[in-house]
Amino acid sequence: MNLWRSIFLSLFLFITVLSSEGGYINLEVYIMMFVFISFWLLMNKYFFWTGLFLSLGFFSKQYGLLNFLPFLLLVLIYHKYQYKNFINFLSGALVPLLLFLIYFVLIQDVSFLSLLEQLNGKSYINGKSYGQTGMASSKSLFSILAGSKVFTLLLILLFFLKIKPLNNKIDAVLILSVVVNLIPVFIQNFEHYFILSFPYIFILITRNYFQVSNVVLVLISDFLFLRLFRYKEV
Secondary structure: OHHHHHHHHHHHHHHHHHOOOOOOOOHHHHHHHHHHHHHHHHHOOOHHHHHHHHHHHHHHOHHHHHHHHHHHHHHHHHHOOOHHHHHHHHHHHHHHHHHHHHHHHHHOOOOHHHHHHHHHOHHHHHOHHHOOOOOOOOOOHHHHHHOOHHHHHHHHHHHHHOOOOOOOHHHHHHHHHHHHOOHHHHHOOOHHHHHHHHHHHHHHHHHOHHHOOHHHHHHHHHHHHHHHHHHOOO
């Protein structure tokens, strides 16, 4: 039963990602992969490697930094407050950053301020790296709702799960994680930014799988599958 559930949820996730702004890979997909890996490592108490892979998510795209807040809370809730766990987690997170700085600043002699400007993403938001006047899209409520069709279907599914965050701290943190990872949508309204919230939604689905009818899961996955035909020429 667990095997079939894993296969179904994997296919469901695959369809969901492909339904979000075309059948091509966005950088958000790499962040999602590192979040899943980090969550598994956290469950198995590999705190150093949890921090390291979470940091790799940040280097995939700057918005990966948002995942550190929920993971710090998960470290606290899952494994209680232990000084050693936090040190290992933060040490792992610093390793990619230190290697990055050593290579570019010391070996390649790149200005630290220049690296900082690249990491903060201002050139991308302003469109300077593309020789454009700006990359910012519409931030109206209508445009955000129009781009959230896949995300809205997943929210409907979460509603059927009947999650009670006040009774379960882990679910509460996962819901907070979804909210935190929606911040980029309000900075630049691109549909694929909703992918950042998908790991936490699917972890919630996995944790509460038996509280929802299979009919609901199949219907929503079918709706998402039908969206793929919109991108058949991509």
